[in-house]
Amino acid sequence: MELSLNTATVRKQWNLAQMIDGCARHGIRGIAPWRDQVAALGLQRTKALIKEQGLTVTGLCRGGFFTVKDWKDDNLRAVEEAHELGAQCLVLVVGGLPQGSKDLIAARQTIKESIFQILPVARKAGVPLAIEPLHPMQAAERACINTLEQALDICDELGDGIGVACDVYHVWWDPKLQQQIRRAGKKRLLAYHICDWLSPTRDLVSDRGMMGDGVIDLPLIRSWVEATGYAGFQEVEIFSELDWWQRDPDEVLTTCKERLAVS
Amino acid sequence: MELSLNTATVRKQWNLAQMIDGCARHGIRGIAPWRDQVAALGLQRTKALIKEQGLTVTGLCRGGFFTVKDWKDDNLRAVEEAHELGAQCLVLVVGGLPQGSKDLIAARQTIKESIFQILPVARKAGVPLAIEPLHPMQAAERACINTLEQALDICDELGDGIGVACDVYHVWWDPKLQQQIRRAGKKRLLAYHICDWLSPTRDLVSDRGMMGDGVIDLPLIRSWVEATGYAGFQEVEIFSELDWWQRDPDEVLTTCKERLAVS
Numbered sequence: 001m002e003l004s005l006n007t008a009t010v011r012k013q014w015n016l017a018q019m020i021d022g023c024a025r026h027g028i029r030g031i032a033p034w035r036d037q038v039a040a041l042g043l044q045r046t047k048a049l050i051k052e053q054g055l056t057v058t059g060l061c062r063g064g065f066f067t068v069k070d071w072k073d074d075n076l077r078a079v080e081e082a083h084e085l086g087a088q089c090l091v092l093v094v095g096g097l098p099q100g101s102k103d104l105i106a107a108r109q110t111i112k113e114s115i116f117q118i119l120p121v122a123r124k125a126g127v128p129l130a131i132e133p134l135h136p137m138q139a140a141e142r143a144c145i146n147t148l149e150q151a152l153d154i155c156d157e158l159g160d161g162i163g164v165a166c167d168v169y170h171v172w173w174d175p176k177l178q179q180q181i182r183r184a185g186k187k188r189l190l191a192y193h194i195c196d197w198l199s200p201t202r203d204l205v206s207d208r209g210m211m212g213d214g215v216i217d218l219p220l221i222r223s224w225v226e227a228t229g230y231a232g233f234q235e236v237e238i239f240s241e242l243d244w245w246q247r248d249p250d251e252v253l254t255t256c257k258e259r260l261a262v263s
Numbered sequence: 264m265e266l267s268l269n270t271a272t273v274r275k276q277w278n279l280a281q282m283i284d285g286c287a288r289h290g291i292r293g294i295a296p297w298r299d300q301v302a303a304l305g306l307q308r309t310k311a312l313i314k315e316q317g318l319t320v321t322g323l324c325r326g327g328f329f330t331v332k333d334w335k336d337d338n339l340r341a342v343e344e345a346h347e348l349g350a351q352c353l354v355l356v357v358g359g360l361p362q363g364s365k366d367l368i369a370a371r372q373t374i375k376e377s378i379f380q381i382l383p384v385a386r387k388a389g390v391p392l393a394i395e396p397l398h399p400m401q402a403a404e405r406a407c408i409n410t411l412e413q414a415l416d417i418c419d420e421l422g423d424g425i426g427v428a429c430d431v432y433h434v435w436w437d438p439k440l441q442q443q444i445r446r447a448g449k450k451r452l453l454a455y456h457i458c459d460w461l462s463p464t465r466d467l468v469s470d471r472g473m474m475g476d477g478v479i480d481l482p483l484i485r486s487w488v489e490a491t492g493y494a495g496f497q498e499v500e501i502f503s504e505l506d507w508w509q510r511d512p513d514e515v516l517t518t519c520k521e522r523l524a525v526s
Contacts, residue, residue, distance in 0.1 A: 097462075102480040108438070137400045138461040139436035140478045150438045173402035175371070175413045199403040203466055215403045217365040256353075 001081025001222065001230075003260055004058040006193065007037055010252055012245040016041040017049060022055040026253045030233040032059040032091075032191075038081060047085055058233045059130065059191050060087040061164065064143070066114035067095035067107050068161035075118045079173055082127040086230065089130040089190040090122065091165050096141045107144050112154050115162065123161040130190040131155070132165040137204050147171070148180035155188055166225065167193035167237065172216045178224045186229040194218060194263050195238045207239035211259040218263040234263060264485065264493075265436040267293025267321040269456065269500035270300055273515055280312060287316040289516045293496040295322040295354075301344060310348055314348075320392065321496045322428065322454045323350040327406070329377035330358035330370050338381050346392040351495065352393040352453040353385065354428050359404045370407050375417055378425070386424040393453040394418070395429040400467050401433075410434070411443035418451055425522040429488065430456035430500065432471055435479045441487050442461055449492040457481060457526050458501045469504035474522040481526040497526060 005028050007019050014022060016037040023031050031050065038046045038060075050057060063078035065071055070189065082090040094111045115129065122129050122208050131151040134143035148171055153166045163183055171177055181189065196214030201207050211218055222234070236256045238244050245250050268291050277285060279300040288292050292442045294313065301323075313320060325393040326341035328334055345353040357374045360367065378392065385392050397406035408414050411434055414427045427447055434440055443446050445451065459477030464470050474481055485497070499519045503505050507515050 097478055102478050104436070104480065135400065136398065136436040137464070137467070140460060144436070146436055147438065173399040173407070173409055175410065197403060201400070204400070204464055204467065215360055215365050217367065255310070 001192070001226070001232070001234045003028050003031060003257060004032055004056070004233035004235040005253070005256070006061065006235050007034040007216060008061070009236055009238045009244065009256070010249040011037070013249040020049045020053055020055065020088065022249060022253055023055055023255040026250075026257060028076065028253065028257070029054070030056045030058045030235065032057065032061055032235050033059045033085075033219070035078060035081060038085070041108055043081060043084055049073045050085065053120065057087040058235050059089045059091045060085060061074055061092045062090040062093045063129070066111045067098045071095070071114060072117065076121060079118065079122045079125050079127050083125040087127065089128045089163070089165065091191065092129055092131050093134065094131065094143045094145045096144050097141060104139070104144055111145065112157070115154070119158055119161055127263055129188050129263055130165040130259045131162065132167060134168055135170040144209060147176070149176055152180060152183055152188060163188035163190040165191035165193060168216050168218065168221055169193070169195050169197060171222065172197055177221070181224045181228060184228065189225065189230050189233060190230055190232075191198040191236050192230060193235045193237045194234065202242065208238045208240055210238060210244060211236070212262040224261065264455070264489070264497045266291050266520060267295055267319070267496035269295040269324065269498050269514065270297055271324070272501045272507065272519070273501055274300070274513040276512040279309060281512075282419055283312045283316055284319065285512060285516055286318055287491060289520060291515075291516065291520070292317070293319045293321045293498065294498070295320065295324055295346075295498050297324045298341060298344060299327070301348070306344060313348065318352040319496065320348045321498050322352045322354045325349070325354045325356045326392070327355040328358040329399045330361045330376045334358075334377060335380065339384060341387045342381065342388050346388040350390065350458045352391045352426070352428065354393050354395050354454065356374070356397065357408045358393055359402060359407055366383060367402070367407055374408065375420070378417070379421055382421055382424055391453050391516050394425065395428040395430060398433040410437055410439070411447065412439055415443060415446055415451060425449035426453040428454035428456060431484055432458050432460060432482065433480050435484065436459055440484070442485045444491060445523040447491065451492050452488065452491055453495075454498060455488050455493060455495060456498045457502045460500060465505065469502040471501045471503055473501060473507060473518055474499070475525040485526065494518055497523065
């Protein structure tokens with residue numbers, strides 16, 4: 001599997017133009033940019049630079065947050081941007097509990113209904129929507145879709161044009177992981193994100209590890225992904241306030257490439 | 264449901280004798296002590312003080328950690344202590360990955376086989392074993408049984424004398440929570456632990472909230488527990504380095520009692 005750079009990995013060091021250039025210099029042929037970075041560089045300029053370097057856009061990060069006001073306009077714009085960039089999917093981080101609410105069941109229902117509303121637009125634009133189940137420790141604040149099983153149940157209800165982004169950081173612990181990756185299959189498995197789980201983990205959001213530095217059996221999970229026929233990239237996405245965001249970004253990219261050997 | 268004090272809640276302020284006394288003074292009629300505290304006070308002395316105050320021992324914390332050396336002797340001792348104290352169950356925190364291992368599947372197998380080995384002893388002693396699924400963020404270090412479904416699958420394999428401890432902190436996010444509480448039923452549901460999930464959470468281990476201070480819909484989960492016919496206690500277990508462990512322990516117990524109204 002080829003390497004893709006999720007641009008969160010070097011977001012403290014580089015702007016998007018530098019990231020695109022960095023990918024090209026390091027022979028990394030995939031990129032998954034974040035929308036704030038695209039907005040800063042400009043959509044057409046982003047498109048032109050990515051095209052110039054011949055990079056595959058393995059995903060656009062992100063749509064979602066369906067439990068806040070104005071979710072719809074923002075998600076329709078995200079679909080449009082993903083279409084413009086030729087992204088292989090639009091990643092959905094679905095949002096957590098609305099401010100002041102403890103009603104997880106209602107939040108999950110709202111999320112499903114919201115996806116249902118934007119799905120026809122995404123289908124028409126040829127942009128697959130990828131629900132990213134987030135680690136249960138993110139349920140309150142970021143996403144109350146927390147397992148692949150739950151995400152795939154929603155996909156089954158909603159039909160074509162939707163699948164999942166499988167990020168090892170969020171799902172590595174799941175006793176049903178192999179079963180649900182198999183269930184997703186090539187059709188529903190739209191993206192595969194890698195990094196590592198550090199033990200101990202010092203922060204609930206920004207303490208992800210570089211592949212090989214933690215406890216996730218990456219080759220095993222990759223073998224389950226490959227068994228589906230998945231023909232996409234391995235996208236490295238590392239939030240690391242205390243370590244990798246402090247380093248020279250060229251060193252980060254070099255390390256990502258080296259560590260593919262243990263991924 | 265009556266209140267029980269899991270002694271972790273005031274473990275920085277009081278020794279076990281003070282905790283037993285505190286429960287009596289505050290009219291809290293259940294207690295779930297930790298084994299290190301029992302060892303410090305002495306098993307027979309603990310037994311005598313608890314009997315003197317007429318407290319119900321809603322659980323002994325804890326057996327488990329089956330993935331470390333010498334697990335067996337320690338767990339057999341734990342069963343014996345739970346028997347001596349007349350505990351309603353021995354809580355099992357099953358252990359995480361062995362040092363240096365990434366093999367979650369093997370660790371889970373080891374855990375199941377180890378429980379299978381001590382179960383006959385526990386049955387004979389009349390001590391129900393309560394597997395406590397821990398939050399997925401604890402999978403590496405403390406317990407790689409992480410959902411009620413996974414725990415109940417093991418119970419189904421192992422037969423009588425084993426069930427689950429349902430701690431809202433670990434399971435509140437689970438989309439299958441209601442379904443799995445129902446599946447557990449009165450037979451398998453051996454303990455119900457409460458506290459709250461703070462948003463944001465500042466630490467992966469010791470930042471639990473007092474009931475009402477977080478985002479868990481406690482009355483809803485309680486209603487699911489009660490629907491099984493569960494006739495036990497609500498056991499308050501709060502690890503809180505930054506807040507409740509810093510407070511006057513009498514204030515902590517008073518607050519626990521007050522907050523039953525929102526639990």
